[in-house]
Amino acid sequence: MPIIKQILVPTDFSRNSGQAIHYACDLAIEHKARLHLLHIGGDKGDDSPQLIRLAKMIEAHSEMAIDTVKKVIDGKPAEAIQQYAQDNEVDLIVMGTHGRTGFLHMTMGSVAEKVVREAPCPVLVLGPQYGGHVTMEHASKILLTAIGKGIEGQPETGRSQMYKILLEELRIPATTAILLIGELEEKGVLKYSGNKWTVVDEPNSRGDDSQFLPDFSSESAAVDIIKRARRLGATDIHLDPIENNEHVLRIRTDGKLREYCRLNQAVAIHLTNQLKSMANLDTADPFRAKEGHLHLPDKYADLDIRFTSIPVSGGQAVSLRLFDSRKIFLPLEHLGFLESAMFSINKMLHSGEGIILVTGPTGSGKTTTVYSMLQSVSEGNQNIVSIEDPVEYFIPFVRQISVDAKHGVTMSEGLKTVLRMDPDVIFVGEIRDGEAASMGMRAASSGKYVFSTMHTRDVASTITALRDFGLDDRTLSSNLTGIVNQRLIRRLCSECKQPIDLNSSQKNAFACAGIEIPEKVYAPMGCEVCSGSGYHGRIGIFEVVHFQNEIRDAISAGNSEKEVRTALRSFGLGTLEEDALKKVALGLINFDEATSVRWLS
Numbered sequence: 213m214p215i216i217k218q219i220l221v222p223t224d225f226s227r228n229s230g231q232a233i234h235y236a237c238d239l240a241i242e243h244k245a246r247l248h249l250l251h252i253g254g255d256k257g258d259d260s261p262q263l264i265r266l267a268k269m270i271e272a273h274s275e276m277a278i279d280t281v282k283k284v285i286d287g288k289p290a291e292a293i294q295q296y297a298q299d300n301e302v303d304l305i306v307m308g309t310h311g312r313t314g315f316l317h318m319t320m321g322s323v324a325e326k327v328v329r330e331a332p333c334p335v336l337v338l339g340p341q342y343g344g345h346v347t348m349e350h351a352s353k354i355l356l357t358a359i360g361k362g363i364e365g366q367p368e369t370g371r372s373q374m375y376k377i378l379l380e381e382l383r384i385p386a387t388t389a390i391l392l393i394g395e396l397e398e399k400g401v402l403k404y405s406g407n408k409w410t411v412v413d414e415p416n417s418r419g420d421d422s423q424f425l426p427d428f429s430s431e432s433a434a435v436d437i438i439k440r441a442r443r444l445g446a447t448d449i450h451l452d453p454i455e456n457n458e459h460v461l462r463i464r465t466d467g468k469l470r471e472y473c474r475l476n477q478a479v480a481i482h483l484t485n486q487l488k489s490m491a492n493l494d495t496a497d498p499f500r501a502k503e504g505h506l507h508l509p510d511k512y513a514d515l516d517i518r519f520t521s522i523p524v525s526g527g528q529a530v531s532l533r534l535f536d537s538r539k540i541f542l543p544l545e546h547l548g549f550l551e552s553a554m555f556s557i558n559k560m561l562h563s564g565e566g567i568i569l570v571t572g573p574t575g576s577g578k579t580t581t582v583y584s585m586l587q588s589v590s591e592g593n594q595n596i597v598s599i600e601d602p603v604e605y606f607i608p609f610v611r612q613i614s615v616d617a618k619h620g621v622t623m624s625e626g627l628k629t630v631l632r633m634d635p636d637v638i639f640v641g642e643i644r645d646g647e648a649a650s651m652g653m654r655a656a657s658s659g660k661y662v663f664s665t666m667h668t669r670d671v672a673s674t675i676t677a678l679r680d681f682g683l684d685d686r687t688l689s690s691n692l693t694g695i696v697n698q699r700l701i702r703r704l705c706s707e708c709k710q711p712i713d714l715n716s717s718q719k720n721a722f723a724c725a726g727i728e729i730p731e732k733v734y735a736p737m738g739c740e741v742c743s744g745s746g747y748h749g750r751i752g753i754f755e756v757v758h759f760q761n762e763i764r765d766a767i768s769a770g771n772s773e774k775e776v777r778t779a780l781r782s783f784g785l786g787t788l789e790e791d792a793l794k795k796v797a798l799g800l801i802n803f804d805e806a807t808s809v810r811w812l813s
Contacts, residue, residue, distance in 0.1 A: 216243040220302040222250045222293045222323075225265055228308030232338050236306040237274035245303070246279045250296055252289045259284040260478045264433045267473065272440035273390055273743050275473050276463070290326035298332045305335040351392055352401045354381045355411045362410040368741045368748060370409035372707055374402070375740055390740065394443055398511075433479075434486035435509065437461070438532075442515065445749070447534055447575075451480060453526035466702045466747050467575065477527070484521065484530055491519040499523050503602070506532070514538055516605050535605045544584050547577075548752035550794060552786075556694065556758040561588055566693030566759075567656040569643075571668045577700045577752055578665045579604055582639070585663060586610060589637055594661075597633050599626035600641030610639065627651040631660070640664035646681040653683055656691040671695045671755050671785065672777035675767060689759075689768035697755040699788060701795075701805050705742035709734040709799065718803050725790045730797040751800055753792045753809065757785050 221236045223229035233249065240247040249266045266282040285292055297305055307324045328335045358377045363370040371393060378389040396402040401412050441449050441463055448464040459480035463472045475483065485495045491504030498521075506517040518533040549557060560568055568585065570578045583605070590596055590609040598607070601615035601623055611633070613626050621629075623640070624647040630638055631651075642665045643649045656662045668674040674695050678688055711732040714722075722729045736746020757763065757780060766779040781787075792806035 216245050216303045218248065218300060218302045218304075219243075219245050220248040220250060220293070220297050220300070220305045222252065222289070222305070222307060222327075223266070223269065224251070225269070226308065228338070230269055230308070232306050232308035233269050234271070234274075235338060237270065237278065239304070239306070240278040241274065244278075246281060248281045248283065248296070248300060248302065250293065251284045252287060252292045253284075259476075260482050263476065263479045264482070267475070267479070268433070268436050271390065272443050272472075275440070276444065276470060277744065280473060289323045290330070293323070293327050294331050302333050304333060305331055307335060307337050351378060351382070352396060352411055354378065355396075355402070359409070359411065362408045364408045366706065367404050367409070368705075368707060370404065372739070372741045374409070432486050433483050434490060435512075437483070438506075438508070438512065438515070438517065438534075441532075441534060442512075442536070444743070449530075449532040449534070451475075451484065451530040453477075453480070453524065453529070455526075459527070466745070466750055467700055468702070480527070484528055487519055487530060487532070488521070493519070493521075498528050518602070518604065533604075537605070540580055540583055540605055541587050542580065542584055544581075544588060547581060547584060548795070548800075549754060549756070550791065552784075553754050553756040553791070556756045557585075557696070560694030560758045561585060563693050565656070565659055565661055566691050567652055567662040567664065568694045568696070569664055569666055569674060569692075570696045570698070571666045571671070571674050572698045573667060573669075575700070576698050577750070578698065581696060581698060581752070582663055582665055583607065586637070586639060589661070594636040595634060596637040596639065597630045597635040598639035598641065599623060599630050600639070602641075604641075615641075623648045624651055627655070631655055631658075635660060637661045637663065642666065643681075646683075649678060649681040649683055653687050653691050656693075657687070668697070670777070670788070671697050671757050671780060672773050675776050676773045685768050685770050689764040692759050692764075692767075694756070694758045697788070698752050699809050700750045701753055701792065701801050701809060702747040703749045703751045703800060704734055704736055704802055705739060705746055705748040707741045707748075708737040708739035708746065709802075710737050711735075711799075721803075721807070722793060722797070725787075725793050727790065727793050727797060732799075733796055733803050734799045735802055751795065753788050753795065753806075755785060755788055755791070 216239065219236050219240050221229070221233050223233065236247055239245065249269065251262050251266060262284045263282055270280060283296070285296065293305065296302070305327060307327065324337050328337065355374055355377060358381070359374070363373055374393055375389050378392060393402065403410050403412065437449065444463060444465050446463045446465050448469070450462045450469070452460055454460050457477040459475045459477065461472045461475060462469050487506065488495045488502065490506045490508070492507065493502045493504050501522040502520070504519045506519055508515060508517065514537045516535040516537070520531045521528050544557060545554060570582045572578055586596060586607065587609070596610045598610050598612045599615065600612060603612050603614045606612070613621070613630065615621055615623055615626060623644070627640065627648065628651070638655055638660050640648060640652050640662065643652060652662050652664055666674060666677060668677050674697070675688065679685070712735045714729065714733055718733065719729050738744040738746045742748040760783070762783055763779060766776055771779065788809065792801065792809060795801050796803050796806045
C-alpha cells in the first residue's frame with residue numbers, strides 16, 4: 213500500500229459526507245496521516261458557521277488522535293477540490309456521494325465523477341450504501357440479539373464487547389461504532405444499572421432521529437464542545453490564542469492536557485461569546501477577567517461547569533472546569549484508599565469534633581475527597597454549612613455560602629456568619645490565610661466538626677504551614693483530628709493492561725520501601741476502551757494520619773517539620789511513594805506513573 217500522509221475529505225455536510233469523514237478518520241489514525249476537511253462555498257465575508265460545522269463532524273475520539281485541517285474556500289467544487297489536493301500534496305481523496313439520480317446527482321454525484329477523472333491522486337468514493345442503512349433501531353436489535361438479557365460487569369468491559377459486536381455485524385468504521393454506542397446511550401436505548409448493561413426493546417427514536425449520525429445543526433458549538441469533552445471524561449477545557457490568528461483548544465483527560473484542535477480567530481471568538489452568554493456574562497467587554505457558571509440544557513443536568521476568562525496577549529484565554537455529579541459524590545472506598553488508610557479515615561470521621569484537612573496541590577482530587585467525607589457524615593442528619601470561594605459544586609445536603617467580596621462576604625466574615633447558624637459540621641472551602649485558619653481552629657475548639665483543604669506537599673509540611681499562619685502548637689495539637697494528603701495518578705485500563713517482568717531497579721524500589729516484591733507488574737497497551745492511551749480514569753495515592761496522643765505530643769513540644777515527619781513515620785504513616793508502589797503491586801497503576809509523581813516525601 214502506498215504511503216498516505218495527507219487525506220482530503222470534501223464535504224457538503226450531508227450524511228454521506230459524514231460517513232466519508234468517519235471512514236477517513238480511521239484511515240488517518242491507521243496511517244498517522246493529516247486529515248483535511250474542505251467545504252466549498254462559505255458565507256460572504258464570514259466562514260465561521262461552515263468552520264464550526266466542519267469541526268462538529270469529527271467525533272471527539274478521532275479529533276484527539278489525529279492532526280486535522282479545516283478549510284472553507286470559494287470556487288467550482290470539482291476544480292477547487294483538485295486544486296486544493298495539488299497545492300497540499302494530498303495522497304488520497306475520500307468522498308461521499310448521494311448517488312446518480314435526480315437533483316442529488318447534479319451536486320456531489322457529478323462532482324465525484326469529475327474529481328475521479330482529473331484528481332492528481334487516488335480517489336475513494338463511498339456510495340450511499342456505505343453505512344447509510346444503519347439506524348439506532350437496527351443497531352439496538354443487533355445488540356439485543358447478541359447480548360440477550362444483558363452484559364454484567366464493569367461499564368468499560370460491556371462497552372468494549374458491544375463495540376466489537378457492532379464492528380463485526382455492521383462492518384462500519386471503528387469511529388462510527390464508538391459514536392453509535394454513545395448515541396444509543398444518550399437516547400436511553402442502552403442503559404447501565406445494577407452492574408449490568410441492558411438494551412431497551414422498544415427504542416423511542418424513530419424516523420430521521422433514528423439515524424445514528426448527529427444532527428450537526430441541533431446544538432451550538434459551545435454545547436457540542438462540552439458534549440465531546442464529557443464523552444472523553446475531561447475535567448478541564450482550555451481555549452488560548454496562539455500565533456497566526458489561531459486559537460488552540462486543549463482538553464485535560466486523566467490529568468494530562470492534550471491539544472484537541474485549532475480554530476481560527478473568528479470561530480474562537482464566536483465560541484467564547486457563546487460560552488459567556490451561557491454563563492450570563494457580558495460579551496461586549498473582553499478586557500476584564502470574568503467568572504461564572506454555565507447554564508446548560510436539561511440533558512446535561514449532571515454537569516456543573518465553571519467558566520473563567522482573562523485577557524492575554526493576542527486575545528482572551530478561556531478555561532472551563534467540568535464537575536460531573538457522577539464522579540463528585542463517590543463512596544470513600546472507591547477513591548483508592550487501601551485498607552489501613554480506610555481504617556484511619558473511618559476513625560477520624562467517627563470522632564465528631566476537631567478539624568480534618570485534605571491537602572495536596574491543585575488538581576489532586578481534594579474536592580472529591582472532602583465532598584465524599586461530607587456525604588459520609590451527612591447520613592447522621594447533621595446541619596452542614598459551608599463557606600467556599602467559589603462554590604465549586606452544588607451539594608444538596610449542605611447549606612452553601614459563596615464568598616462575595618463585592619457585598620462584604622469574605623472568607624473570615626462568612627465563617628463568623630456560619631458559626632451563628634447552629635452548624636454541626638462546617639466546611640471551609642480552603643484555608644488560605646491566618647484569619648481563616650484561626651477561625652477554623654476556633655470553631656473546632658468550640659466543639660464544631662470542621663473540614664477544609666490546604667495546598668501543602670505532605671502531612672508534616674501542613675503542620676509547618678499552619679504554624680506560619682500564626683497558630684500555636686497547643687492549639688494545633690488539641691484540635692487537629694486528621695490530615696489526608698493526596699495526589700492523583702492515571703489508572704491502568706483494565707481491558708488492555710499487560711503483565712511484564714520487573715527489572716532490577718524496580719525490584720530495588722520495592723525492597724527499599726519495605727514492600728514485598730510482586731511477581732509481575734503491569735504496563736499500558738491501548739485499546740478502544742481507553743482510546744489507545746492505555747489508561748482509563750485516575751486513582752488517588754494518599755498519606756492518611758488520624759492524630760493520636762504520641763503525635764499530638766510531638767506537635768505541642770514544638771518539634772521541627774523534620775522531627776514531626778520522623779514521628780509520623782515511627783507511628784506507621786506511610787509515604788505517598790509507598791502507597792503508589794503498593795498500587796503498582798496490585799496492578800492498578802504502572803511503575804513509571806508511580807515514580808513520576810512530584811512532591812513525594
